[in-house]
Amino acid sequence: MLNYLKKVELILLLLLIFLSVFLSYTTDSFLTLQNLFDILNNQAVSIIFAVGLVVVLMAGGIDISFSIVASVVQYIVVTIMILIGGGNWFLGICLAIIIGVSLGFFNALLICKFRIVSIVATIGTFNLFFGLLMYFTKGHSIYNIPDWLYEPIPIIDVASGNSNAILYLPIIVAVFLVLITWFFLTRIGFGRIIIGFGSDLEAARRSGVNVFLVQFFVYGWLGLCAGIGGLMQSHIVREVVPNALYGRELDILSAVVLGGAVLGGGRGTVWGAVLGVMLLAVVQNGLNLLGITPFAFKLIVGLIFLVAISAVNIHRFLPLKVVNTRED
Amino acid sequence: MNEKNIAISAKSITKHFGDFTALYNVDFELRTGEIHCLAGENGCGKSTLIKIINGVYQPDPGAKFSFEGKLEKKQILPSDAKRLGIHVIWQDLALFPDLTVAENIIFDHYVAKPFKLINNKKACSDAQIVINQLGIFLDPRSRVGDLSIAKRQLVAICRVIHAKARIVFMDEPTASLTKKETENLLAIVRTLSSQGISVVFVSHRLGEVLDICERVTILRDGKSVGTFPTQGMTQKKLTSLMTGLDIELTKRNNSNFGPTVLELKNLSRIGEFEGISFSLRKGEILGLTGLLGSGRTEIAHAIFGMTKATSGEIKIDGEAVNFKSNVDAIAKGIAYVSEDRLRLGLDQMQSINMNSAVTVIGKLSKPAFFLHPAAIRALCTDWIKLLKIKVSNPALPVSSLSGGNQQRVVLAKWLATKPKIIILDSPTVGVDVGAKVGIFDIVRKLSDEGMAIILISDEASEIYHNTDSFLVLKSGRISFSMKTSEVNEEKIEGIINA
Numbered sequence: 001m002l003n004y005l006k007k008v009e010l011i012l013l014l015l016l017i018f019l020s021v022f023l024s025y026t027t028d029s030f031l032t033l034q035n036l037f038d039i040l041n042n043q044a045v046s047i048i049f050a051v052g053l054v055v056v057l058m059a060g061g062i063d064i065s066f067s068i069v070a071s072v073v074q075y076i077v078v079t080i081m082i083l084i085g086g087g088n089w090f091l092g093i094c095l096a097i098i099i100g101v102s103l104g105f106f107n108a109l110l111i112c113k114f115r116i117v118s119i120v121a122t123i124g125t126f127n128l129f130f131g132l133l134m135y136f137t138k139g140h141s142i143y144n145i146p147d148w149l150y151e152p153i154p155i156i157d158v159a160s161g162n163s164n165a166i167l168y169l170p171i172i173v174a175v176f177l178v179l180i181t182w183f184f185l186t187r188i189g190f191g192r193i194i195i196g197f198g199s200d201l202e203a204a205r206r207s208g209v210n211v212f213l214v215q216f217f218v219y220g221w222l223g224l225c226a227g228i229g230g231l232m233q234s235h236i237v238r239e240v241v242p243n244a245l246y247g248r249e250l251d252i253l254s255a256v257v258l259g260g261a262v263l264g265g266g267r268g269t270v271w272g273a274v275l276g277v278m279l280l281a282v283v284q285n286g287l288n289l290l291g292i293t294p295f296a297f298k299l300i301v302g303l304i305f306l307v308a309i310s311a312v313n314i315h316r317f318l319p320l321k322v323v324n325t326r327e328d
Numbered sequence: 329m330n331e332k333n334i335a336i337s338a339k340s341i342t343k344h345f346g347d348f349t350a351l352y353n354v355d356f357e358l359r360t361g362e363i364h365c366l367a368g369e370n371g372c373g374k375s376t377l378i379k380i381i382n383g384v385y386q387p388d389p390g391a392k393f394s395f396e397g398k399l400e401k402k403q404i405l406p407s408d409a410k411r412l413g414i415h416v417i418w419q420d421l422a423l424f425p426d427l428t429v430a431e432n433i434i435f436d437h438y439v440a441k442p443f444k445l446i447n448n449k450k451a452c453s454d455a456q457i458v459i460n461q462l463g464i465f466l467d468p469r470s471r472v473g474d475l476s477i478a479k480r481q482l483v484a485i486c487r488v489i490h491a492k493a494r495i496v497f498m499d500e501p502t503a504s505l506t507k508k509e510t511e512n513l514l515a516i517v518r519t520l521s522s523q524g525i526s527v528v529f530v531s532h533r534l535g536e537v538l539d540i541c542e543r544v545t546i547l548r549d550g551k552s553v554g555t556f557p558t559q560g561m562t563q564k565k566l567t568s569l570m571t572g573l574d575i576e577l578t579k580r581n582n583s584n585f586g587p588t589v590l591e592l593k594n595l596s597r598i599g600e601f602e603g604i605s606f607s608l609r610k611g612e613i614l615g616l617t618g619l620l621g622s623g624r625t626e627i628a629h630a631i632f633g634m635t636k637a638t639s640g641e642i643k644i645d646g647e648a649v650n651f652k653s654n655v656d657a658i659a660k661g662i663a664y665v666s667e668d669r670l671r672l673g674l675d676q677m678q679s680i681n682m683n684s685a686v687t688v689i690g691k692l693s694k695p696a697f698f699l700h701p702a703a704i705r706a707l708c709t710d711w712i713k714l715l716k717i718k719v720s721n722p723a724l725p726v727s728s729l730s731g732g733n734q735q736r737v738v739l740a741k742w743l744a745t746k747p748k749i750i751i752l753d754s755p756t757v758g759v760d761v762g763a764k765v766g767i768f769d770i771v772r773k774l775s776d777e778g779m780a781i782i783l784i785s786d787e788a789s790e791i792y793h794n795t796d797s798f799l800v801l802k803s804g805r806i807s808f809s810m811k812t813s814e815v816n817e818e819k820i821e822g823i824i825n826a
Contacts, residue, residue, distance in 0.1 A: 187446055189438030192431055196424040196438075203422035208439050266426030 008260035012275040033165040044170035052225025054273040060198035060265025061118040065126040067249040070230030100227020108219035142240040170232040198265025368547035383409035413494035425473030430455035478509035586610025595640035600626040601804040615791040615798030623804040632664040633657035663742035667753040676727040711740035732763025788821035
């Protein structure tokens with residue numbers, strides 16, 4: 001397992017470095033602290049979503065409702081905070097986690113208890129959550145968000161050129177979630193249980209693994225990440241737009257799959273997912289800086305995704321050479 | 329007589345599922361360190377008995393269990409089974425392909441202590457201790473998904489040993505192993521037994537059973553026929569005890585062949601087989617044997633147009649052919665019954681009707697492109713009668729049939745194309761002894777009616793009794809080519825495994 005995934009991570013890392021070097025030479029602004037910090041600030045939310053999603057994929061499931069879960073969390077948290085007269089970061093994060101995890105549990109309930117295949121269940125909840133959100137908000141955005149959420153919180157502030165390059169809070173939250181997820185996936189037995197579960201559910205069941213617990217954990221964890229990510233997103237854009245994250249789920253999914261996670265389970269790493277997000281982000285950034293028409297963005301991102309996925313899977317297309325691979 | 333300790337004794341075990349009696353008043357006794365066989369045809373209650381002893385099912389009241397002469401119990405709970413070291417290695421092994429060998433072996437530790445920090449070095453050294461105990465070679469760091477089936481089997485054994493197993497049930501452990509791999513496995517089973525671990529073997533391969541086991545308990549229709557020492561037991565006697573019938577294997581006797589219908593000249597496909605030449609006449613049965621992976625199935629695929637040979641010639645009725653795909657091959661009168669009946673041969677969820685008509689569904693459609701259910705049913709009914717398929721209702725999914733009857737449906741589906749040549753790839757894998765004989769009766773009848781048949785099999789007895797001549801393959805080449813009448817069964821066995 002490890003070798004294969006390390007290879008994926010290595011290929012992605014090399015691609016990322018190659019692309020960065022290329023952009024550093026061809027554009028003036030790529031290799032500036034300002035631009036690099038901008039990329040990180042912009043990708044913080046995607047990274048938060050990706051580390052949640054990679055856990056679900058490794059456990060053999062899939063969830064496409066998380067972007068809507070994030071939107072629902074944003075809306076409810078901000079509305080409640082306004083109702084109670086402002087609130088603060090602590091209350092906001094707690095509430096975001098509670099709502100996010102509950103919606104994740106709802107997905108897990110449909111999948112375990114009602115035996116609905118995960119993609120079908122989450123297509124259902126995707127539409128259900130989004131429908132409810134649009135119905136109750138009538139599509140109205142909230143521009144007047146509480147002050148604590150409105151004020152950017154700089155973490156690192158470096159003078160760069162005529163202005164300052166600043167890293168904001170969301171990226172620190174993302175790093176924190178990356179580290180926690182990496183820790184429980186690779187450093188404790190529970191991570192092996194998740195991989196085993198995604199690798200062969202029946203074998204896990206027979207080994208005495210509590211199937212419900214694992215399912216609730218992985219969808220709950222994605223719900224938690226979606227909740228926190230949603231709140232961070234509204235912090236960055238300083239408003240709540242109900243359909244702002246609609247469609248984000250597929251971008252994140254492609255980034256995580258690019259990072260070596262397999263639909264069907266058992267494979268994937270947190271670093272791979274992060275690299276996948278960063279690679280697609282740098283491509284997008286590069287296209288911007290190179291002055292390529294935005295109408296071609298999706299086309300090029302799609303192509304790069306397919307090329308990168310093929311590069312990672314190249315060994316499967318090469319013809320077999322040995323006569324008898326079977327050992328005596 | 330030295331009295332051995334009794335590892336487990338189960339008495340008066342009865343189990344009902346609704347109205348169905350799966351087991352009735354069965355006794356089972358296992359000695360410490362014994363290699364014991366549990367034999368019987370599919371559906372005789374073997375799995376139910378294993379699941380009761382393993383704690384998955386609870387028996388009806390009245391059962392009595394004792395362990396090493398003490399500890400009387402009325403039932404075994406899963407926790408009891410774990411504490412007493414009773415483990416089952418099911419045929420699907422229940423391993424995790426994406427984890428390493430070491431991680432698979434110590435997986436129970438993760439489940440017991442999910443929040444404990446992982447120590448990969450210790451995992452590898454713990455696994456290595458078990459691997460050494462069995463005297464085998466496995467790299468604890470390799471990924472289980474990359475291993476051969478035989479090695480995965482070893483990982484599964486290591487896993488139960490690591491869990492301190494005292495009693496191990498092995499469900500069809502040799503079904504997908506080659507002869508050599510089987511011998512390795514049997515040697516390991518003997519090692520286990522010498523270390524005081526009792527092993528219960530469930531296998532369809534009776535030769536193996538007699539070879540390795542000390543005693544055999546036979547179940548038939550949920551009742552125990554008895555427990556017998558294997559000393560002095562013959563395959564024939566075992567078969568008749570299992571089936572309740574006297575099955576006499578007869579030798580095919582036919583020398584009435586027509587003209588050559590299929591000829592291969594120096595057929596090669598890089599990486600698969602090389603320089604294969606043979607001819608097949610009308611009414612002839614040609615055996616194609618050799619170890620798994622020797623190129624048997626690959627040659628069949630080339631004849632059937634599923635792959636292209638890189639050089640050489642295939643002639644049908646004296647005419648060289650060049651199939652683009654198996655559609656052309658079917659049109660030329662070739663049928664291929666694949667070795668994987670469950671996955672490739674049948675669509676398990678579809679009805680028996682549909683499965684038997686699927687190869688000719690286009691021809692049966694009237695008007696074109698519209699299914700003609702009456703014609704499909706009529707065709708299926710004919711074949712059910714001709715092949716004596718035991719079916720309660722042809723509209724049921726084909727998965728409702730037993731292995732032997734499923735194989736007959738596969739035959740029906742191909743015979744419906746009215747082939748001149750039929751290739752049977754391991755047609756009796758996982759089929760009961762009684763049902764095997766029935767399938768070969770059909771095969772012989774087909775050849776008497778003039779069909780040319782290629783029989784792929786790794787069982788010497790099948791080749792000996794049912795072919796006119798046979799080829800032995802080794803690493804993609806023909807190593808022997810003989811008339812079946814010139815050799816005996818033991819010799820064939822020897823050549824295959826040479």
